[in-house]
Amino acid sequence: xxxxxxxxxxxxxxxxxxxxxxxxxxxxxxxxxxxxxxxxxxxxxxxxxxxxxxxxxxxxxxxxxxxxxxxxxxxxxxxxxxxxxxxxxxxxxxxxxxxxxxxxxxxxxxxxxxxxxxxxxxxxxxxxxxxxxxx
Amino acid sequence: xxxxxxxxxxxxxxxxxxxxxxxxxxxxxxxxxxxxxxxxxxxxxxxxxxxxxxxxxxxxxxxxxxxxxxxxxxxxxxxxxxxxxxxxxxxxxxxxxxxxxxxxxxxxxxxxxxxxxxxxxxxxxx
Numbered sequence: 001x002x003x004x005x006x007x008x009x010x011x012x013x014x015x016x017x018x019x020x021x022x023x024x025x026x027x028x029x030x031x032x033x034x035x036x037x038x039x040x041x042x043x044x045x046x047x048x049x050x051x052x053x054x055x056x057x058x059x060x061x062x063x064x065x066x067x068x069x070x071x072x073x074x075x076x077x078x079x080x081x082x083x084x085x086x087x088x089x090x091x092x093x094x095x096x097x098x099x100x101x102x103x104x105x106x107x108x109x110x111x112x113x114x115x116x117x118x119x120x121x122x123x124x125x126x127x128x129x130x131x132x133x134x135x
Numbered sequence: 136x137x138x139x140x141x142x143x144x145x146x147x148x149x150x151x152x153x154x155x156x157x158x159x160x161x162x163x164x165x166x167x168x169x170x171x172x173x174x175x176x177x178x179x180x181x182x183x184x185x186x187x188x189x190x191x192x193x194x195x196x197x198x199x200x201x202x203x204x205x206x207x208x209x210x211x212x213x214x215x216x217x218x219x220x221x222x223x224x225x226x227x228x229x230x231x232x233x234x235x236x237x238x239x240x241x242x243x244x245x246x247x248x249x250x251x252x253x254x255x256x257x258x259x260x261x
Contacts, residue, residue: 004170023206024214033210041206050206061198065185066170068163073156073233074245077226081252084219084259102258109255117248 005070008063009079015060017083022053071122078117081110137211144208148201148221153228155197157236162190164237219260226253 026049033040044050067076085107091097099107166172166184173181185191208217230249233239241249 008170020214020218024209027206027209030210033207038203038207041203044206044210057202065159065163068160069166069169072239073160073237074230074239074241074249077156077229078248078252081222081226081256084222084256088259106255106258109251109258111255113248113251113255116244116251119244 005067008066009076011063012060012067012076012080013083013086015056015063016080017087019053019056019060020083021087022049022056026050026053075117075122078113082114085110141208141212141217144204144211145217145221145224147204148208149224149228151197151201151204152221152225153232155194155201156225156229157232158190158194158197160233160237162188162194165190216260219256223253223256223260226250226256 026047027044029049030040030044030047033044045054064076064080067079088099088103088107092099162185163169165188169181169185172184205217205221226249230241230246234241
């Protein structure tokens with residue numbers, strides 16, 4: 001794994017979590033969408049918060065596609081979950097919100113999962129061929 | 136009733152994201168390393184290779200279904216429930232799909248990592 005590839009994973013985490021936050025901000029402002037009037041989900045795209053969220057999610061999609069071109073899906077997926085840790089830490093240190101013990105345990109479990117996957121090879125070929133493939 | 140609607144949208148999102156992720160991973164394996172392709176043939180070659188791939192187009196369709204379902208779901212429920220609940224279930228379904236359809240070597244370490252993250256995300260949502 002090169003520094004550039006770690007940057008791609010970091011871009012995925014930041015763009016994905018901030019994009020979701022902006023979508024929520026926009027959809028909260030617009031109010032509930034009725035099942036019978038689902039076309040409001042399309043007009044919601046013109047809300048500035050939702051539009052900014054979509055732009056960030058396009059950035060996430062580009063980084064995600066790039067990561068999947070050199071790593072397995074089961075390697076990339078846990079890495080994306082660092083976004084939840086990122087959001088939780090932002091809410092503690094920037095928004096000064098209280099995070100419960102249960103959520104701290106969740107953060108520790110996610111970080112442990114990412115640490116476990118981080119020590120493995122990023123593609124199936126390298127696992128299948130064993131240490132010789134790395135030499 | 137809102138709870139039933141919310142969980143129905145979560146199930147739709149889990150299914151559409153899993154199918155989309157699997158198709159996207161297959162498309163990217165067919166295209167090859169994007170950064171290498173960009174270095175040798177330029178950014179237009181990357182866009183062309185990605186956009187002419189049928190798996191990629193099918194993946195975009197399923198992501199669009201998931202995206203609009205997310206918008207509807209977010210108008211009813213909290214971000215802290217919808218996104219982590221969808222993500223934690225998707226970790227399990229994606230690992231199964233990767234093993235069955237992408238023939239990835241999902242060894243003990245990868246299962247352990249996926250299950251740790253799945254439980255962690257579920258706890259964050261609680």
